[in-house]
Amino acid sequence: MRISRFIPVLLALAAAGALHSAQAHHAFAAEFDANQPIELKGTITKAKWVNPHSWLYFDVKGPDGKVTNWGVEFGAPNALANKGLTKSDLKAGDEVQIKGYRSKSGEAFGYSVYVTLADGRTFQTGGAQDAPTAAAPLAR
Structure with a gap:
């Protein structure tokens, strides 16, 4: 049996594996x-600095006084660091302001485009290529 007969099969399997990996990483519009x-x-209650997306969790007080813990997706840790934002900037107990987009499910999570820290610094946090752009928040 010649090995050249198996090359098309191996290529097809490799392509299928690559397609599966690409589909596992969702687009902005999917969620x-x-x-x-x-x-x-x-x-801020917690910051998860993980690949492929970091997450920030924070308590938001509603008009009725009820507190809801929100989670927002950020870009990858390396991309955030390249913009000057580090995990140590996101300390539990600090105030934070988020500008972004809500989840399609309507639950208390979303996609962050910008974060403004208590000291007034603002960072772009989104990394999805298909995400809409949002106007930068005004400086405090």
């Missing part, structure tokens, strides 16, 4: 709603 912008202010 978030560009028609539902959010601007939230709250207190």
Whole structure:
């Protein structure tokens, strides 16, 4: 049996594996709603600095006084660091302001385009290539 007969099969299997990996990484439009912008202010509870997306969790007090813990997706840790934002900038207990988009499910999570820290510094946090752009928040 000649090995050249198996080359097309091996190539097909490799392509299928690559396609599966590409599909596992979702696009903005798969999970978030560009028609539902959010601007939230709250207190940081946790920051997860992980690949492929970092996450920030923070408590937001509603008009009725009820506190809801929100989670927002950030870009990859390396991309955030290249923009000057590090995990040590996101301390539990600090105030934070988020500008971004709500999840399609309507649950308390979304996609962050910008984060403004308590000291007034603002960083672009989004990394999805198909995400809409949002106007930068005004400096405090």
